[in-house]
Amino acid sequence: MMxxxxxxxxxxxxxxxxxxxxxxxxxxxxxxxxxxxxEDRYAAAFADLSALRVALDQELAxxxxxxxxxxxxxxxxxxxxx
Amino acid sequence: MMxxxxxxxxxxxxxxxxxxxxxxxxxxxxxxxxxxxxEDRYAAAFADLSALRVALDQELAxxxxxxxxxxxxxxxxxxxxx
Amino acid sequence: MRIAxxxxxxxxxAEANAFAAGVAGAGAVVTFTGVVRDLPEGGLQAMExxxxxxxxxxxxxxxAEEATQRWGLCDLLVIHxxxxxxxxxxxxxxxxxxxxxxxxFEAAEFLMDYLKSRAPFxxxxxxxxxxxxxAAKDADEAALDRW
Amino acid sequence: MRIAxxxxxxxxxAEANAFAAGVAGAGAVVTFTGVVRDLPEGGLQAMExxxxxxxxxxxxxxxAEEATQRWGLCDLLVIHxxxxxxxxxxxxxxxxxxxxxxxxFEAAEFLMDYLKSRAPFxxxxxxxxxxxxxAAKDADEAALDRW
Numbered sequence: 001m002m003x004x005x006x007x008x009x010x011x012x013x014x015x016x017x018x019x020x021x022x023x024x025x026x027x028x029x030x031x032x033x034x035x036x037x038x039e040d041r042y043a044a045a046f047a048d049l050s051a052l053r054v055a056l057d058q059e060l061a062x063x064x065x066x067x068x069x070x071x072x073x074x075x076x077x078x079x080x081x082x
Numbered sequence: 083m084m085x086x087x088x089x090x091x092x093x094x095x096x097x098x099x100x101x102x103x104x105x106x107x108x109x110x111x112x113x114x115x116x117x118x119x120x121e122d123r124y125a126a127a128f129a130d131l132s133a134l135r136v137a138l139d140q141e142l143a144x145x146x147x148x149x150x151x152x153x154x155x156x157x158x159x160x161x162x163x164x
Numbered sequence: 165m166r167i168a169x170x171x172x173x174x175x176x177x178a179e180a181n182a183f184a185a186g187v188a189g190a191g192a193v194v195t196f197t198g199v200v201r202d203l204p205e206g207g208l209q210a211m212e213x214x215x216x217x218x219x220x221x222x223x224x225x226x227x228a229e230e231a232t233q234r235w236g237l238c239d240l241l242v243i244h245x246x247x248x249x250x251x252x253x254x255x256x257x258x259x260x261x262x263x264x265x266x267x268x269f270e271a272a273e274f275l276m277d278y279l280k281s282r283a284p285f286x287x288x289x290x291x292x293x294x295x296x297x298x299a300a301k302d303a304d305e306a307a308l309d310r311w
Numbered sequence: 312m313r314i315a316x317x318x319x320x321x322x323x324x325a326e327a328n329a330f331a332a333g334v335a336g337a338g339a340v341v342t343f344t345g346v347v348r349d350l351p352e353g354g355l356q357a358m359e360x361x362x363x364x365x366x367x368x369x370x371x372x373x374x375a376e377e378a379t380q381r382w383g384l385c386d387l388l389v390i391h392x393x394x395x396x397x398x399x400x401x402x403x404x405x406x407x408x409x410x411x412x413x414x415x416f417e418a419a420e421f422l423m424d425y426l427k428s429r430a431p432f433x434x435x436x437x438x439x440x441x442x443x444x445x446a447a448k449d450a451d452e453a454a455l456d457r458w
Contacts, residue, residue: 058216058218060282078305079300080285080297089433090444137363137431161429162432162433163403164427175328176324189349191345191348194343196341196415199339199340200338201410265423273416276412
């Protein structure tokens with residue numbers, strides 16, 4: 001079981017801020033494909049990966065990063081702090 | 083008659099902060115030569131012109147600038163504000 | 165080094181004075197304060213700032229430690245708010261203290277460039293027409309190339 | 312735009328708050344404060360700052376007007392002290408307010424670079440051994456080339 005978190009418009013499209021996901025995905029990209037296959041709201045949120053960022057256990061990562069040992073995955077648009 | 087002002091170590095070497103000077107000098111460099119000829123303390127203050135700056139009527143100027151119409155000449159080392 | 169991520173407003177003057185008073189040996193103190201600006205066309209009711217609680221403090225600490233080391237800072241402060249802010253309210257501030265001015269300025273700019281694009285905050289502009297997530301600017305991403 | 316040349320001390324926090332409160336439409340406020348630092352070898356008793364009263368306000372106003380125009384500033388503040396200051400005391404501050412951070416930072420750095428080398432102030436370090444006029448640094452003169 002993996003905790004998956006969503007922020008900003010990704011959260012709004014998917015409809016929940018976080019959820020526990022059962023997955024066999026080996027990489028972030030695999031997890032995204034897995035989610036997209038489940039429901040349209042995921043397909044809407046993940047339509048353009050170039051507009052998204054991902055963090056693994058609260059560190060920024062790439063979409064081809066492996067998920068082995070990861071407990072928390074977060075998806076969000078580019079940050080707009082400051 | 084021209085008001086001549088001195089600041090920082092130029093003032094200390096010459097010994098007064100300002101004085102009225104009667105001069106026929108056409109340029110700043112002429113005025114400096116005129117002063118140097120008067121007393122040693124001026125020679126000591128003006129020994130190295132590259133270490134000095136000059137302002138004419140409170141605007142930075144060059145040593146070859148003409149003095150026609152100028153009422154106030156100030157000599158000082160490079161500024162150290164901020 | 166103090167890093168505060170908070171919903172509460174803060175007092176720029178009080179923070180700047182406390183920061184400056186706590187620093188020994190600094191010749192230069194720089195502060196930057198970000199303020200909610202109305203939209204060019206007007207009508208901004210509020211700015212909502214969302215963040216990623218588990219990651220925010222960690223990400224800012226990493227940026228702050230890099231700045232401290234790289235510019236040999238005497239001290240550093242980051243305050244960043246989240247939640248709903250009105251136009252004119254301060255969103256965040258950074259302060260840097262260093263022996264000389266170049267280091268204090270550069271470190272503050274570095275911190276700002278990284279907070280803009282690498283700290284997990286997202287801004288939403290609220291108007292009578294609804295809410296709009298602020299899009300990241302290419303220029304903000306490009307600003308990181310300086311460092 | 313406020314420019315103050317004064318012997319009296321000033322309160323960084325109060326000045327920063329008053330400045331920020333008086334600005335409309337700014338998204339970014341930068342302050343720089345210069346503080347009297349002890350000598351590397353210690354022993355500084357005071358810093359004496361001499362200035363050229365007739366020229367100081369005029370020179371700073373010219374620099375400030377150029378900064379305001381060049382970076383489209385919303386507002387700008389310069390305070391510079393003269394007289395005898397103790398280590399740890401604030402010598403001067405500048406504050407800039409602009410729509411965006413790059414303009415506020417750049418204008419503040421420009422002001423500092425020009426105040427260092429073009430405003431008629433001279434610093435003398437007082438120790439038990441006597442007084443030493445601070446020499447202008449080549450790096451400060453070179454800093455003007457950026458602009």
